[in-house]
Structure formats: C-alpha cells, structure tokens
Amino acid sequence: IGADGNMETFRMACYDFLREQGVDATPYDPYFFPTSSEFGAMLEAAGFEVVDVTELNHKALFPCRADREDMALLDYMHTGMGSSFLKALPDLAARRRMVNEVAHMCFQSLFHQGKWTYQSIRLQYTAVKK
Numbered sequence: 001i002g003a004d005g006n007m008e009t010f011r012m013a014c015y016d017f018l019r020e021q022g023v024d025a026t027p028y029d030p031y032f033f034p035t036s037s038e039f040g041a042m043l044e045a046a047g048f049e050v051v052d053v054t055e056l057n058h059k060a061l062f063p064c065r066a067d068r069e070d071m072a073l074l075d076y077m078h079t080g081m082g083s084s085f086l087k088a089l090p091d092l093a094a095r096r097r098m099v100n101e102v103a104h105m106c107f108q109s110l111f112h113q114g115k116w117t118y119q120s121i122r123l124q125y126t127a128v129k130k
Helices: 009-022 036-045 068-078 090-111
Strands: 048-061 115-129
Touching: 009 090, 009 115, 036 115, 048 090, 068 090, 068 115, 090 115
Parallel strands: none
Antiparallel strands: 048 115
16 A cells, blocks of 8 residues: 655645645545554454554656656646646646646656656555454
8 A cells, every 4th residue: 555655745846836726636646655553453442453563665657658657746637646646636737737747746855857757655554354
C-alpha cells in the first residue's frame, strides 16, 4: 500500500495550483496514503494482529509507454489517477494551464535524465488473523 509521503511533490503541486484557483483539491484527490500506524490500526480493527511493518522508499518512474518517457507526467495527468485533479477545473483551457504549471513546478525535483520520477513510499505488512 502507498504510504504517507508517496507522490508528495506531484500531489502538492496539484494542491498548490488548485488553491491558487480558489479550489479545494481535497475532494479531487484520489489517493489515500496512510501512515504505518494509521494502516496498522485499520488492520487491527479488521481483526488482524500486525507482526511486522516495513517501509520501502525509492524513486519510481511514472507509468508510460517506452517511447514517451519524457511525457510520462503529462500522460499521467490526462489518463492516470492524476486526471481526477483536472476534474476540479471547469474548462479545457484551465486544465491545460494546470498540466503545464504542475509539470513546471515538479520539473526540478522529478525530471531526471529524460524521465519523470516520483518518490514511491510503500508499506509492507505481515499480519495474521486473530
């Protein structure tokens, strides 16, 4: 499961852009990235005993076709889960501005050697049913 901080730079760029437009991004955010203790509590509430938790933290590539690695963030915003943020805007021109501005805000942190990356933070649990 994705953990707190996963895709943070991308998500915060979307939040910042929408806030500047007077829009609350929260209802458009498709992600749920809990802390290890939050998800552990959910497992326990569902009748599991958490035996072990491991956090995996690494750079990952935005999903894309091999011939479009330099466009992966833009594609993700149009067709991936990032597209839900675009639904907050009323028209195509505003959505195009958002895609361009988010890419600009993320460029220094996420674009490396011709590829778009993101910080992937995952939680891996070992749990047993009580």
